[in-house]
Amino acid sequence: MVGIGSKWWARMLSIVVERPVRVAFFGSLLLSLIAVLGAATVGRDAAFYLTIAQDVQVDGPQAAFAVFNWPWFSLLLAGTHWVSALPIELSAYLWCALFAAGTCALLVDCVRQRSVQLAPWACLVVLAMPAFNQFRGEILREFGFWFFCILTLWLAMRWQARGGWLRAATLHLALVAAAAFRLEALLLLPALGLWQMPGLWVRERRLALLQFVALPLLGVVVGMVLVSATGGFSSARVAYYLDLINPSSVLASFDLLREQFANSLINKYSQDEAGRIIFFGILAAMAIGFVNICGPFAVPFLRGRNWQAIKRYWHEYRPFAWAALLYLLILLLFFIQQQFMNLRYMSFLNLLFVPALALALQMFAQQFPRLGKALVAVCLLVMLSNVVSSGPGKVQYVEAGRWMAANVEPDAPAYFDDGRIGYYAGRGYRLKQLTREAAMSPAHADKFRYFLIEARGNEPWLTSWLAERNLRIVERFANRRGATVLVITQ
Template identity: 90%
Template sequence: MVGIGSKFWARVLSVVVEHPVRVAFFGSLLLSLIAILGAATVGRDAAFYLTIAQTAYVHGPKAAFALFNWPWFSLLLAGTHSVTALPIELSAHLWCSLFAAGTCALLVDCVRQRSVQVAPWACLVVLAMPAFNEFRGEILREFGFWFFCTLTLWLAMRWQARGGWLRAATIHLAIVAAAAFRLEALLLLPALGLWQLPGLWVRERRLALLQFIALPLLGVVAGMVLVTATGGFSSARVAYYMDMINPSSVLASFDLLREQFANSLINKYSRDEAGRIIFFGILATMAISFVNICGPFAVPFLRGRNWQAIKRYWHEYRPFAWAAVLYLLVLLLFFIQQQFMNMRYMSFLNLLLVPALAMALQMFAQQFPRLGKALVAICLLVMLSNVVSTGPGKVQYVEAGRWMAANVEPDVPAYFDDGRIGYYAGRGYLLKKLTREAAMSPAHAGKFRYFLIEARGNEPWLTSWLAERNLRIVERFANRRGATVLVITQ
């Protein structure tokens, strides 16, 4: 048995070494399938996108823009449903799984083009790093953003090796496709421009620089003509991003953040340093978050010698490096403006640094063979933990929603503590306009005939409220851990 097991793992290792790109693609699909099968409900963002897609399918694209100012992912789902007749939720899972698999394969192939020996390690990184893999099974527009951004960098590396006007044009088409999912993808234009800028002083590279900038210049001219012809361009999403990078807006947000923090301090001298504390605190928070979602792949950097991987990364993967630098700046601006950081946004920075993480992992395994094997085993366990859920899931949302669909007419006004209950009730996911406290207050409680809230049912405040309004709990739905949704009506 031991011999058979050894032969099996030797064969698996041989396949990974010989075909790392294929293993990354099909391994990603398998991991996504496991995660999807283990998911009890869709996420809030997913329910929102699926509702927009259903609305677009029934009422057309204009209805989608009325719900969300950047609905291209939902329009893709609606179009897929229209062409294939697949359920919208299923088509969303298919697209996200394919985008994830494509991202993994392209990243590994980018590494393979530079170093065949590092490619298998990159395969392990893309399949196990929590930054990317903990979102498998979810429906997110980030998957399309990650895929087309990675495709852009992959195309850029191929164009660097082979040149050509058509290859240069495909780079910009990939950027446009990525921007349809998240507008931050446009940072790849200046990132790749900085990568090509040294070619301005090298005669042999000037043609390549011209190939790269020709299409963007044409796009700018066409855009100016369009704006002139239509009398202007308006998009809430574009305006939001323009305000985010506006220096005066950034400084105003930072001053507000500094003042808020300074007012919370007791010591006067600390108040004077509030700006520095905030700035370096933000950087420290981002660094800690980055390391946290790297998981075990941050371990090789505990040895100082392995920081050489960053130097190699800068020299061999310059497009990735410039994109990482600019995206770090985008994250910093977002943190200052919004005063919070979503780990999902940080994940793209980790993806851009996959080559460096793979090189450091290879160095660590060569320096410490036994520890390297142990680290690989830990990475494999992390890979499984990313997609295998042992929790009870939020099945109470599904059951409550289905009860509503079966027992209550669609036009009866109801308040949902979580919008996903409305999604599973067939009413779509609607952004909450009222908090629970506001909805249950005397000013608004009369507007609803049903209240579906998360509570145990025996809380004193709820008991007294039910008595005051002459309401009762008619049904309750709970998961294995006791998280409960109550259905309240007369």
């Protein structure tokens, strides 16, 4: 049996070494399938996108823009349903799984183009790194953003090697597709421009540089013509990003943040240093978050010699490096303006660092063969933990929503603590206009016939409120850990 097991592992290892791109693609699909099968509910963002797609089916594309100012992912889902008749939720999971698989395969192939020996290590990184894989069971427009951004970089590397107007054009088309999912994808344009900048001083590269800039310049000219013809252009999403990078807006936000922090300090000397503390504190928080979602792939960098991987990354994967630097700047501006950081936004930075992480992992395995095998085993366990959940899930939302759909008239006014209850009730996911406290206050409580809230039911504040309003708990739904949704009405 031991011999059979050894042969099986040897065969699997040879497949990974010989076909790392295929393993990354089909391994990614398998991991996504496992994650989706274990998902009890969709996330809030997913319910929002799915509801918009459902509204498009009924009221047309204009319904999407009335709710969200960048609804292209939802329009893709609605179009897929119209063409294939697949349920919108199923088509969303399929698109996200395909985008994830494509992202993994393209990243591994980008590494393979530079080093065949490094590709299997990159395959392990893309399939196990928590930054990317912890979201496999969710429906997110980030999957499309990640895929088309990596596709843009993959096409850029092929265009760099072979040239051609058609390859340059497809590169920019992929970039436009990425921006349709998240507008910050446009940072790849200056990143690739910085990568090509040295070509200005090399005669043989000037034609290539012309190929790269021609289509964006044409787009700018056409855009200016359209703006002048239509009398202007307005988009809340575009305005938001322009404000995000506006120096005066950034400085105003930073000054506000500095003043808020300084007012919380006792020592005057510390107040004078509030700006530095805030700035370096933000950088430290981002660094900690980055390392955290790298998972075990950050371990090789504990050895100083392995930092040479960053040097090789800069020289061999320059477009990735420029994109990472500019995206880090975008994250910094976002942190200053919004005063919070979602690790999901940082995941793209980790994806851009996949070649560096693979290089460091390879170095570590060569330096410490036994520890390298142990680290690979840990990475495989992390790969499974990313997609296998032992938690109870939020099944109470599903059960409460289905109860509403079966027992309550569709137009009966109801307040939902979590909008996903409304989604599973067939009412769609609607952004909350009122907090629970406001909805249950005397000013608004009479507007609702039903309240579906998260509580245990025996809280003193709830008992007194029920008696005061002459209401009662008619149903309750709980998961294995006791998280409960109460249905309250007369």
